[in-house]
Amino acid sequence: MTLKLNVNGSEYVVESHPSTPLLYVLRNELGLNGAKYxxxxxxxxxxxxxxxxxxxxxxxxxxxxxxxxxxxxxEGLGTTSSPSVLQTAFEVEQAAQCGYCIAGMIMRAQVLLDRNALPTEAELRKHMQPNLCRCGTHMRIIRAVRRALNMPPAFGDRERAP
Structure with a gap:
């Protein structure tokens, strides 16, 4: 089946079975490998x-x-030479260990940034809850999102990177 998809502001025509998961089309047909299986x-x-x-x-x-x-x-948020605010915050806070979950974490966090400029700590944690980090860097990920939102450090946060 032929479908038109708008990905990162560009139109693409894809030839795939209608039930094909978007992940496979992004990675296999469009060469966008940020989202991981x-x-x-x-x-x-x-x-x-x-x-x-x-x-x-x-x-x-x-x-x-x-x-x-x-x-x-x-791939639609920023580039290596011009990262988004959120991508920069993840880098500064060293939020990635193996990095496998990071694209998904950043995309989920971006939704929060776009929707709510002043979330509570509870709202931030609830919003990020569906995404898992197998390396256990959740606290650094939360700090990175807080940094991007210009939220003050939470009680118990260690000294933050400059």
């Missing part, structure tokens, strides 16, 4: 992308449901 069950968040400003697991999202919708991947 983690579990294939929507339980880890490594494949998180934005669809119409919502955080979505791309491993569970069939492409047939995406025509006419706006898809944004980590």
């Amino acid at each position: 983690g579990c294939g069950l929507g339980q880890c968040g490594a494949c998180t992308v934005q669809i119409d400003s919502r955080a979505v697991f791309s491993c569970l999202t069939p492409i047939v449901s995406l025509e006419g919708r706006r898809i944004r991947t980590i």
Whole structure:
């Protein structure tokens, strides 16, 4: 089946079965490898992308449901030479260990930044909860999102990177 997808502001025509998960189309047809295959069950968040400003697991999202919708991947946020505020915060806070979950974490966090400039600590933690980091860098990830939001350090945060 031929479908038109809007990914990172560009139109793409893809030839895939309608039930093909978006993750496979992004990686195999469009060469956008930021979203990772983690579990294939929507339980880890490594494949998180934005669809119409919502955080979505791309491993569970069939492409047939995406025509006419706006898809944004980590590749659409910034570049190596010009990273987004959030990407810079993740770097400064050294939020990545192995890095496998980071694109999904950043995409989920970007939804929060776009939607709520002043979340509470509880809102931030609840929003980030669906995404997992197998290396256990959750505290650095939370600090990075707080930094991008210009939130003060939480009680118990160690000294933050400059």
